[in-house]
Amino acid sequence: MLARPGPDAGEVAWDNYLHLRDNPAGVTEELWQHDGGCGSWLVVTRDTVSHVISKVEMAADVKRAMQAAS
Amino acid sequence: MRFSGWRVLREGLTGNKGWAPHWRDPEPKAEYDAVIIGGGGHGLSTAYYLAKNHGMTNIAVLEKGYLGGGNVGRNTTIVRANYGQQGNSEFYSHSLKLWEGLEEDLNYNAMHSARGIINLFHSDGQRDAFARRGNMMINQGDDAELLDREGVRHLLPYLDFDNIRFPVYGGLLHRRGGTARHDAVAWGYARGADQRGVDLIQQCEVTGINIENGVVKGVQTTRGAIRAKKVGIVVAGRSGQVAAMAGMRLPIESHVLQAFVTEGLKPVIDHVVSFGMGHFYISQSDKGGLVFGGDLDFYASYASRGNMPMMEHVMEAGMTLMPMIGKAKVLRSWGGIMDMTPDGSPIIDKTDTEGLFIDCGWCYGGFKAVPGSGFSFAHLMATGNHHAPAAKFRLDRFRTGAGLMDEEATGAQHNLH
Numbered sequence: 356m357l358a359r360p361g362p363d364a365g366e367v368a369w370d371n372y373l374h375l376r377d378n379p380a381g382v383t384e385e386l387w388q389h390d391g392g393c394g395s396w397l398v399v400t401r402d403t404v405s406h407v408i409s410k411v412e413m414a415a416d417v418k419r420a421m422q423a424a425s
Numbered sequence: 426m427r428f429s430g431w432r433v434l435r436e437g438l439t440g441n442k443g444w445a446p447h448w449r450d451p452e453p454k455a456e457y458d459a460v461i462i463g464g465g466g467h468g469l470s471t472a473y474y475l476a477k478n479h480g481m482t483n484i485a486v487l488e489k490g491y492l493g494g495g496n497v498g499r500n501t502t503i504v505r506a507n508y509g510q511q512g513n514s515e516f517y518s519h520s521l522k523l524w525e526g527l528e529e530d531l532n533y534n535a536m537h538s539a540r541g542i543i544n545l546f547h548s549d550g551q552r553d554a555f556a557r558r559g560n561m562m563i564n565q566g567d568d569a570e571l572l573d574r575e576g577v578r579h580l581l582p583y584l585d586f587d588n589i590r591f592p593v594y595g596g597l598l599h600r601r602g603g604t605a606r607h608d609a610v611a612w613g614y615a616r617g618a619d620q621r622g623v624d625l626i627q628q629c630e631v632t633g634i635n636i637e638n639g640v641v642k643g644v645q646t647t648r649g650a651i652r653a654k655k656v657g658i659v660v661a662g663r664s665g666q667v668a669a670m671a672g673m674r675l676p677i678e679s680h681v682l683q684a685f686v687t688e689g690l691k692p693v694i695d696h697v698v699s700f701g702m703g704h705f706y707i708s709q710s711d712k713g714g715l716v717f718g719g720d721l722d723f724y725a726s727y728a729s730r731g732n733m734p735m736m737e738h739v740m741e742a743g744m745t746l747m748p749m750i751g752k753a754k755v756l757r758s759w760g761g762i763m764d765m766t767p768d769g770s771p772i773i774d775k776t777d778t779e780g781l782f783i784d785c786g787w788c789y790g791g792f793k794a795v796p797g798s799g800f801s802f803a804h805l806m807a808t809g810n811h812h813a814p815a816a817k818f819r820l821d822r823f824r825t826g827a828g829l830m831d832e833e834a835t836g837a838q839h840n841l842h
Contacts, residue, residue: 370824373838374676374767378665380727403679404727 356384356398380404386414428532447612448492448619453626456652457485459806460644461659462631462667464488466497466607467784467791468659469614469625470799471806473531476621478800479807484623485653487646489630493611496661499729499761500792501684501718503697503708505542505602506567509558512817512830513770514565519814520797521567521601527796533613535605536711542602542697543572543581545746547591551701555597562599570598581698583749591702591745602697604708610795634670634781641671641780657782657806662727662762664785671778675785676767676823678839680721681760682789683731685739687753689713694747703742707750715753717743721763721789723840730760763789767823769842770830773802773811774820782806783820788842 360368380403387399396414401407426445436443459475461468464486475481488494506521508514528535546555552571559569577596578586586593619625626648633645634656643652660667662679690713699706704720719739722731736758744751766772766786771794773784784802787794801815822828823837835841 366824371674374823375674376665376676376678376839377669377674378677378679378725380663380666380679383725385725401724403725406726406728406732 356386382409428534447616448625451624451626453485453487453629453646453648453651454624455650456643457483457624458653459484459655459657460651460653461486461657462644463495463659463661463663464490464492464615464625464627465495465659465661466493466611466614466795467661467787467798467802468657469493469611469618470795471657471659471784471802472618472623472625472799473614473621474800474803475807476618476623478803481803481807482622485651486618486623486625487629487631487644487651488625488627489647491627492615492625493608496761496763496791497611497795498608499684499759500607501706501708501716502604502607502710502792503542503602503706504537504539504605504793505599505697506565506793507542507544507558507562507569507597507599507602508832509561510770510830510832512828513832514561515814516797516801516818517793518565518567519800520794523796523800524605524793525601527605527610527613531613531617533609533616535609535613537603537605538711539601539603540696540708541580542599542699543577543596544599544699545577545584545596545701546594547702548594552594555595559597568599568601570600572596572598580696583693583747585746585748588745591700604697604710606711607792610792614795614799631667631670634667636671636778636781639777639779641778655780655782655806657784657802659784659802661764661785661787661791664764664783668783668785671776671781673776675783676772676820677764677786678725679727680723680763680765681726681728681731682718682721682763683735683739683758683760684716684718685736685755685758686710686717687715687750688756690715690753693749698746700742700746703738703745705739705742705746707743707747714756715750721765722760726760727762728760729762731758763787765789765839765842767839767841768829768831768837769833771798771818772820773798773805773815773818775805775809776820786818
């Protein structure tokens with residue numbers, strides 16, 4: 356899950372967003388689409404070392420929660 | 426100890442009692458002129474060329490597991506120079522020339538086999554694209570021949586030429602391409618480096634990189650601190666973690682790429698063959714197993730194993746192209762961790778920390794680059810200057826947008842290569 360910078364944020368911020376990665380070996384949150392099924396966008400909490408999925412939420416719910424919090 | 430036909434004969438007649446270990450197992454010293462983090466193919470070849478070309482023998486390779494235990498022992502062993510973009514072309518051309526002299530240089534049988542690579546095409550448009558690629562290869566000074574359908578049939582009679590969806594129109598033949606015994610490449614470089622005085626230190630994980638006032642001073646390891654004037658990071662899929670020890674974020678995502686091998690069969694596939702309409706490529710090892718693979722699983726992973734959907738895709742593509750392999754039993758499948766860059770091309774560069782260098786981003790094409798990568802990275806570490814064939818592998822090309830090398834023309838963004 357990456358926070359998209361504003362259009363005028365500058366080269367460094369956009370490089371950070373587009374190219375540079377923490378590339379975590381362990382638990383990470385990602386956006387997935389249920390391509391083979393209902394087409395929903397999901398926020399999946401997944402371990403990149405073990406492939407264990409510990410949490411799946413609807414992306415729309417996560418977005419609403421983020422908006423309510425901000 | 427030198428290998429020769431005479432030596433093999435003598436050892437055979439005297440019970441093979443005269444062979445010695447190929448390299449020492451030294452304790453780490455407190456200080457080296459240079460330390461290479463990572464004892465894989467690229468790290469070992471870097472150490473070898475630092476010693477051989479630049480006379481740097483007070484150096485060490487630090488490996489957290491065992492030598493050659495990562496991607497150099499997990500790939501599908503293909504060697505080629507058929508790239509199309511400036512930057513890549515001259516690099517892989519140089520690397521292939523090193524391959525061609527490698528066994529004599531190392532006095533080691535790497536089983537390099539220039540058996541020819543045939544990339545098949547299945548439409549008029551794809552023929553045009555391959556003709557163009559072939560011309561680029563020839564312009565670079567390498568070899569390429571465009572085969573028509575009958576030309577391919579002569580070499581690969583077993584293909585399903587009249588497949589309804591993907592008939593074979595022809596292929597691009599790269600005769601100097603082929604395969605090599607991947608483990609032997611790592612062992613040969615390790616032995617060559619060791620013979621020149623390089624300390625190869627296994628079971629030694631780097632846990633920190635010491636930096637003072639923007640200058641690298643050494644590393645912390647599970648076997649104690651080691652001072653070094655220069656440090657090279659050559660850790661493929663683990664690049665993100667090691668670079669983080671120096672406070673860096675890299676333009677790299679680690680993904681899993683699967684490979685497969687069947688039971689041993691009599692010789693049946695004489696070349697390296699790739700399908701043009703699905704991601705599938707295959708060769709036959711000297712032991713007889715069919716070695717094949719396909720595309721990434723396309724999710725970030727450090728698991729060294731993949732999942733079923735990509736297995737199914739690879740098997741389907743193989744069966745579409747050459748139905749004869751359908752009865753071969755798959756013995757094993759495995760995954761390697763690929764250090765994927767946004768444009769699919771590698772990085773050999775300095776970092777913002779003085780004395781700290783990085784060689785990474787080989788994506789799923791690192792094996793054929795082992796000689797060239799070590800040669801060019803050693804040049805950079807020893808002289809501070811980029812080696813001409815690898816001079817475009819810059820770390821900052823994504824931020825500036827200048828000098829991107831996007832072979833697939835899919836865009837310089839993660840998850841597109």
